[in-house]
Amino acid sequence: MSDQNINAQAQTEYEDLNPALEVNTDDLIVVKEHSLEAGEKVFSIVLLAFGIIALYLSIELWFKIPLRRGPRIASAAAVPVFVSGLWVLMAAWTVLENFKLTTPLSNISGIGRKIIEAIKYALPLNVVIMLAAIVAYSAALLMRVSFYIATSVFLYFSMCYLTRKDFVKNILWTAIVMAFIVVVFRLLFSVVFP
Amino acid sequence: MSALYYMSVIFREPWLIALVAAGTCAGVYVGAIPGLSGTMAVSLLVSFTFGWEQHSALAVMVGVFVGSVFGGSRSAILLNIPGAPAAVATALDGYALAKQGRAGEAMGLATSQSVIGTLLGVLALATCAPLVAGIARNFHSIDYLMLSLMGLMMVGSLSGRSVRFGLIAGCIGIFLGCVGVDGQTAVKRFTFNIVYLNSGVDYVVAMIGLFGASEALSQITDMRATPVKQKVDKILPSWAESLKYLGLTIKSSIIGVLVGALPGAGGDIAALLSYDQAKRSVKHPSAPFGKGAVEGIIAPESANNAAIGGAFIPMLTLGIPGDAVTAVLISALTIQGLRPGPNLISQTPDLFWLIVACLLVASFFLLVFGLTGIKAFTKIVEVPKGILMPTILILSVIGAFAIRNSVYDILWMFGFGVIGYFLKRYNYPIAPIVLGVILTRLCEENYRRGVMLEGGSILGMLGSIFTSYISIVLFVLLVFLFVTQTEFYRHWKERRHSKKSA
Numbered sequence: 001m002s003d004q005n006i007n008a009q010a011q012t013e014y015e016d017l018n019p020a021l022e023v024n025t026d027d028l029i030v031v032k033e034h035s036l037e038a039g040e041k042v043f044s045i046v047l048l049a050f051g052i053i054a055l056y057l058s059i060e061l062w063f064k065i066p067l068r069r070g071p072r073i074a075s076a077a078a079v080p081v082f083v084s085g086l087w088v089l090m091a092a093w094t095v096l097e098n099f100k101l102t103t104p105l106s107n108i109s110g111i112g113r114k115i116i117e118a119i120k121y122a123l124p125l126n127v128v129i130m131l132a133a134i135v136a137y138s139a140a141l142l143m144r145v146s147f148y149i150a151t152s153v154f155l156y157f158s159m160c161y162l163t164r165k166d167f168v169k170n171i172l173w174t175a176i177v178m179a180f181i182v183v184v185f186r187l188l189f190s191v192v193f194p
Numbered sequence: 195m196s197a198l199y200y201m202s203v204i205f206r207e208p209w210l211i212a213l214v215a216a217g218t219c220a221g222v223y224v225g226a227i228p229g230l231s232g233t234m235a236v237s238l239l240v241s242f243t244f245g246w247e248q249h250s251a252l253a254v255m256v257g258v259f260v261g262s263v264f265g266g267s268r269s270a271i272l273l274n275i276p277g278a279p280a281a282v283a284t285a286l287d288g289y290a291l292a293k294q295g296r297a298g299e300a301m302g303l304a305t306s307q308s309v310i311g312t313l314l315g316v317l318a319l320a321t322c323a324p325l326v327a328g329i330a331r332n333f334h335s336i337d338y339l340m341l342s343l344m345g346l347m348m349v350g351s352l353s354g355r356s357v358r359f360g361l362i363a364g365c366i367g368i369f370l371g372c373v374g375v376d377g378q379t380a381v382k383r384f385t386f387n388i389v390y391l392n393s394g395v396d397y398v399v400a401m402i403g404l405f406g407a408s409e410a411l412s413q414i415t416d417m418r419a420t421p422v423k424q425k426v427d428k429i430l431p432s433w434a435e436s437l438k439y440l441g442l443t444i445k446s447s448i449i450g451v452l453v454g455a456l457p458g459a460g461g462d463i464a465a466l467l468s469y470d471q472a473k474r475s476v477k478h479p480s481a482p483f484g485k486g487a488v489e490g491i492i493a494p495e496s497a498n499n500a501a502i503g504g505a506f507i508p509m510l511t512l513g514i515p516g517d518a519v520t521a522v523l524i525s526a527l528t529i530q531g532l533r534p535g536p537n538l539i540s541q542t543p544d545l546f547w548l549i550v551a552c553l554l555v556a557s558f559f560l561l562v563f564g565l566t567g568i569k570a571f572t573k574i575v576e577v578p579k580g581i582l583m584p585t586i587l588i589l590s591v592i593g594a595f596a597i598r599n600s601v602y603d604i605l606w607m608f609g610f611g612v613i614g615y616f617l618k619r620y621n622y623p624i625a626p627i628v629l630g631v632i633l634t635r636l637c638e639e640n641y642r643r644g645v646m647l648e649g650g651s652i653l654g655m656l657g658s659i660f661t662s663y664i665s666i667v668l669f670v671l672l673v674f675l676f677v678t679q680t681e682f683y684r685h686w687k688e689r690r691h692s693k694k695s696a
Binding site for chain 2: 037039040043044047051054057061065070071073074075076077078079080083084086087090091093094121122124126127130131134138141142151154155158159162163164170173177181184185189191192193194
């Protein structure tokens with residue numbers, strides 16, 4: 001083959017190749033290493049357990065309702081039995097599917113470490129602290145502590161904890177939020193506070 | 195000609211325009227606050243306007259009604275807390291747009307679509323009231339059941355990664371909707387002898403907890419993310435954009451009018467159904483649904499406002515309320531010495547056309563008040579997370595307490611917030627739970643009534659589908675919706691698509 005023909009063939013072959021396209025990064029798909037999140041297998045089992053409890057309660061209601069009230073298929077227990085049954089079915093299917101899949105904990109040895117990592121994912125420290133604050137705030141409202149005091153303390157504590165700075169500025173933010181709540185809800189719309 | 199004369203009354207008595215404006219403005223802000231509803235506001239107005247002249251009382255109540263239906267979208271878009279159940283579908287894409295810095299655009303779109311939907315609803319009320327009333331009158335229990343099942347089919351659309359997860363969430367929602375004293379037989383279901391649970395789980399409490407509190411808890415897991423700067427240069431959609439989506443708007447508004455005209459089914463069901471139909475019918479959305487598709491705002495917002503006109507149809511033609519607000523309006527009319535019913539239009543045509551005129555004027559003011567303050571409202575989303583999230587939690591507390599003035603509602607709200615947080619953490623959808631709670635009553639009551647009417651036979655109930663044209667149409671739609679959600683259909687569509695492109 002002459003040099004010219006070789007060059008022409010090479011040129012043709014080059015043109016046949018798709019040139020590398022510029023990839024738009026917006027279209028990149030993030031591929032997760034694991035299909036499930038840490039602790040998801042346990043969570044699906046928890047959902048299944050609640051479904052079984054719901055189904056048990058529904059079936060108990062089904063047999064409690066006397067037949068003289070009408071056919072059971074149209075009774076107060078019919079829909080709960082159906083939906084809790086479907087819930088159990090879907091949750092069981094999910095548990096079985098999840099057996100085949102991996103989580104970030106799959107490579108960790110030791111059940112203790114797995115539990116700790118799963119809890120760290122499900123309940124990060126921020127969430128734990130905020131849940132504790134919510135529990136304390138709810139307890140204060142139940143004990144009839146003044147809504148204004150309980151809310152101001154909750155707001156200030158939460159803002160300081162979440163921002164970890166501007167402790168003096170957060171007093172101003174708390175005051176602004178409280179003022180907004182009082183003016184808009186109490187004065188304008190006459191909403192009753194706890 | 196007499197219709198135009200009666201409608202012109204509002205322009206000859208300018209204080210009526212002022213009252214409509216005041217009502218619309220108040221309604222927008224009442225609707226924006228979770229826990230406060232248009233029903234509540236109109237109920238308060240019934241006593242407030244007791245000694246007023248008939249036209250004045252109606253003008254302000256109609257204004258509040260229109261404003262409050264739209265107002266729910268504000269907090270839905272900005273904070274992912276729907277102000278009303280009718281805004282649940284709007285939150286799905288509206289909040290996603292806010293996270294992309296397009297909250298202003300989302301609110302402008304919600305405003306314009308709400309106005310168009312209201313106008314189309316009013317047009318249906320003015321021109322087709324007797325026809326739509328005739329269709330609504332022929333709805334039987336089986337038809338309501340199929341309508342609620344169509345709403346529940348949305349579970350598939352809202353399921354995210356798998357229909358299975360949506361079904362689990364939907365079943366949880368329906369089960370929670372069954373808690374309380376059964377309305378038909380007074381049997382206590384899952385109350386564990388707790389008096390508070392006798393009245394059941396309030397779906398607004400569930401909505402505030404699942405959307406508001408759980409979102410706040412989810413957001414604080416990662417405090418590194420900085421607030422998104424909102425673009426407010428583009429608020430109102432252009433004429434070209436509005437025309438582009440006109441078909442979807444009209445379709446959604448028709449759904450809104452028809453569903454709104456059904457007694458017991460209001461803007462919330464209309465919005466959910468139209469969102470679902472948009473998701474199925476729009477081939478090339480501006481973004482995937484649930485990730486900021488503008489179609490995901492257009493459909494529910496035009497439907498829930500069109501449902502206003504639809505709700506007035508059975509109220510004014512049959513004396514049957516289309517939804518909770520029109521039920522309150524019927525009592526208001528009764529107090530004023532009127533009898534809503536088949537003879538209302540013939541005996542008091544001035545009232546019918548005054549309501550039409552008030553709705554038209556309210557649409558105009560909706561545009562004004564809906565667009566004002568958008569730039570200020572979008573600043574809310576730019577507040578640092580550490581300040582905003584505790585504020586959202588407190589607003590959720592106030593909203594939950596405002597429903598029944600019960601501290602236990604606050605505890606339930608936080609409980610739903612925790613449930614929603616864990617579900618979100620493991621990528622389960624939460625919207626189907628709210629859907630289930632909202633639709634349980636409509637679905638269960640009509641299922642049981644339908645079976646009882648056929649002597650306790652489910653087959654008899656299913657057979658009754660083929661005795662009415664409306665039932666047959668709904669059944670065909672239901673089967674179609676179900677089949678299109680199955681894996682089999684998706685594979686078939688993919689094979690067909692690949693054959694076409696080959």
